[in-house]
Amino acid sequence: MNDNASGFAAAALPIAAQSVIHTESDGLAAGTIRLAIDGQEVPVYVARPAGQDQLPVMIVVSEIFGLHEHIADVARRFARQGYLALAPDFFIRQGDPSTIPDIPTLMAQIVRKAPDAQVMGDIDACVAWAGENGGDIDRLGVNGFCWGGRITWLYAAHNPRVTAAVAWYGKLVADPNPPGQPAHPIHVASTLTVPVLGLYGAKDTGIPVATVERMTAALGQGTSDSAIVVYPDAGHAFYADYRPSYNAKDARDGFARALAWFREHGAG
Template identity: 30%
Template sequence: MGERDERADELSRREFLEQTALGVSTLAVNVVQASTKLRGQMVEYPSGEIKIPAYLSLPQRSPAPAVLVIHEVFGLNDHIKSVADRVAQEGYVALAPNLFVRASEPPPRDASNVEAIRRAATSLAPDVAARDMQAGLDFLKMRKFARPRFGSVGFCMGGGLSYRLAASGYPELACAVIFYGRTPLELVEKVTCPLLGIFGELDRSIPPQAVREFEEALRRAGKRAEIKIYPGAKHGFFNDTRSEVYDAQAAADAWQRTLRFFREHLGA
């Protein structure tokens, strides 16, 4: 086990003892095996009557600002965990919750099964998911390695949830990134932090015209927002495990744009 893993292991054990009296506990440390190339660990946090499993990845230095990483309709898989690791490598605490723990429908295994994707996406009530995400940020506020200045980034379904989090009124949320998520215009007035919206020109579920309408609504409402539509990019273009939609050039630029946005609003 490397120095980084030993540090995370010791930190997790110490904070378990400190937080048990408050009713917040981590799971037994299960550092992912090196063969997966993942560097974080699974934890859990309370939200209402249940506990939410989540993947936690820590930066080299702490305390640090934190980013909530919100999964696609495919759930908390290794791709999303690897995104959390990338966020942590940039100097942020990264927490990726498994929001499907409440859902009646499991995440789909087949990206081509449109009906399974639709059923899974609609099985998550947005207001409940917003509370579970806020509970994740509350969890981080009680951790010594996290500073209470937060951002969020979500993909596909998670992009829409990142937007809803930005409209939920959470006071310490300093910024939110939306990767090709649905953005209902009725929520625009409720947005309380700067937004970065990233979309694909060839996204048939969120066409450029809808993105431009969203951008215009944000402008009229006086909200701080940056919107980018990538030419030739499809829905899901950031996911490098899906060769049918992955666009390496657009993904690389979108990642750098996201990091600049986090540096501007979170520091680190």
């Protein structure tokens, strides 16, 4: 495996250049593989405890900034907890987020052009690869941030074989829907069967608490044993330790809750 994550030019966007947390790869087998998916080579950062098989599988779904060093580090964090962790480069077909100078352009040129069906297929392919390469896909977790939080809710609806999922501050409602992105978590909440834990910040200006309350009510109409935690002092991207939005206290609590959620529901 190549030892590097996809390129990451932090200075191109309003984010800090240096992560607070760095997870070493000693004792891990970690690096980038390439999966052929529908005629496209998709880079996937993979991390696992070295020399071990029959590992629970964790799919790490990035934010709008794609596969960069922080996301690779999150994969290593899960690998240190005993997972075979995979973080795909979902935007490989649309472009390189690290070259985009601002968030509105990034959303318009890359993120909104990544169809949900394509993303679901990429995760399906990663799950299949994991099952053939030492992963136990009967213990399948999905963990996503921001854009990836939305995808986490949707993938849990797409693939009922997911054991458990954790969605960090993923948008729940949008109007209008971009082409190729027809559904949002609010649309699948009442029919979910997979237990999903949502982690949100009350000070997130892009995801009003009112929409989180709508989602909680919709989940209450279903049978998935899902739940949402709202951190009163957290804003958006409070887990992203390479950004000014990072909230160390709530990030630590959220990751602990995530690990406990996966263990409680059989994905650990």
